[in-house]
Amino acid sequence: ATYVDTEIGGIPYLFLQVDYYFTKEQLDWANSVVEKFPNHNVIVSTHAYLNTDNSPLNTNIQYDKIYLNL
Numbered sequence: 001a002t003y004v005d006t007e008i009g010g011i012p013y014l015f016l017q018v019d020y021y022f023t024k025e026q027l028d029w030a031n032s033v034v035e036k037f038p039n040h041n042v043i044v045s046t047h048a049y050l051n052t053d054n055s056p057l058n059t060n061i062q063y064d065k066i067y068l069n070l
Contacts, residue, residue, distance in 0.1 A: 013043060
């Protein structure tokens with residue numbers, strides 16, 4: 001996970017990249033970063049975090065099963 005604090009056209013932005021299958025600890029870290037930049041527009045990017053039915057990904061399921069709906 002990583003972040004970039006920048007300004008575009010005079011507007012502050014925080015770009016936050018979280019891991020695929022992020023953990024509760026990583027999510028807590030991301031929240032702490034966002035709290036440090038209260039006046040920034042925040043854009044969060046990740047590979048995937050939801051199944052096709054909009055339920056959260058389960059880290060106990062193999063990658064292929066998620067995308068093949070097995």
